[in-house]
Amino acid sequence: MKTVILIGALGKMGQAALTGLSKHRVITAGRSGDVDHIVDITNEASIRDLYKKVGHFDAVVNTVGFCEYAEFSEMTQTQWMTTIMSKMMGQINLVRIGQEYIADGGSFTLISGILNVKPIPFAIADATTSGAIDTFVKCVALEMPRNIRINVVNPTVLEEAWDVYGEMMAGFQPVPGKLVGKAFERSVDGFITGEVIFVDA
Numbered sequence: 001m002k003t004v005i006l007i008g009a010l011g012k013m014g015q016a017a018l019t020g021l022s023k024h025r026v027i028t029a030g031r032s033g034d035v036d037h038i039v040d041i042t043n044e045a046s047i048r049d050l051y052k053k054v055g056h057f058d059a060v061v062n063t064v065g066f067c068e069y070a071e072f073s074e075m076t077q078t079q080w081m082t083t084i085m086s087k088m089m090g091q092i093n094l095v096r097i098g099q100e101y102i103a104d105g106g107s108f109t110l111i112s113g114i115l116n117v118k119p120i121p122f123a124i125a126d127a128t129t130s131g132a133i134d135t136f137v138k139c140v141a142l143e144m145p146r147n148i149r150i151n152v153v154n155p156t157v158l159e160e161a162w163d164v165y166g167e168m169m170a171g172f173q174p175v176p177g178k179l180v181g182k183a184f185e186r187s188v189d190g191f192i193t194g195e196v197i198f199v200d201a
């Protein structure tokens with residue numbers, strides 16, 4: 001049994017990840033609500049505070065990455081920066097700061113999303129930052145110290161989120177959260193590193 005910090009635990013992707021972590025001691029974290037620890041991944045001090053408060057942990061699973069949605073011609077610098085500071089730098093900082101605290105042989109699992117390989121209108125910021133995180137994981141895996149592993153789950157839309165995104169995702173087939181949970185399980189319990197784990201129908 002590993003101690004796993006699950007960030008974004010109350011969100012739709014967090015709930016999907018949770019289905020794959022049942023054999024572990026899961027410490028939940030998020031920005032609000034009924035979680036073990038409150039954290040804001042856009043704030044470095046808040047991330048450090050989370051790791052210090054948890055103490056020993058073997059894995060970090062992050063499912064947070066806020067994205068602004070708009071046509072490219074309408075996207076403001078502020079909207080770009082909001083997305084970059086959450087989905088891209090927020091996740092990079094979870095790893096950058098977390099590598100100081102995580103146990104030897106531990107693992108990080110990040111979140112991206114299928115829109116960087118199957119683009120749709122209004123999702124340019126999500127697609128761009130998802131692509132950045134896929135690249136980050138593939139490359140930074142080569143620099144991880146102490147046998148620490150890192151992977152990213154790149155899923156298509158969840159069945160559980162189809163009511164929110166379905167209208168903008170014509171021709172996509174949603175997948176059950178439980179299937180995406182298997183991808184998180186493979187990252188945490190397996191030996192792979194530097195992988196983009198795609199989950200598509």
Ligand SMILES: NC(=O)c1ccc[n+]([C@@H]2O[C@H](COP(=O)([O-])OP(=O)(O)OC[C@H]3O[C@@H](n4cnc5c(N)ncnc54)[C@H](OP(=O)(O)O)[C@@H]3O)[C@@H](O)[C@H]2O)c1
Binds near residue numbers: 013113
């Ligand atoms: N849903 C899908 O089908 C799907 C598919 C592929 C990829 N993804 C990706 O998965 C990620 C999560 O999506 P989701 O559908 O799970 O969203 P969601 O249901 O809205 O959940 C997001 C969670 O993250 C928390 N959060 C937001 N900003 C935070 C921050 N700065 N620090 C800490 N926690 C924060 C939210 O807390 P509050 O409630 O307090 O705001 C909420 O609990 C996104 O990057 C999305 O692109 C989603």
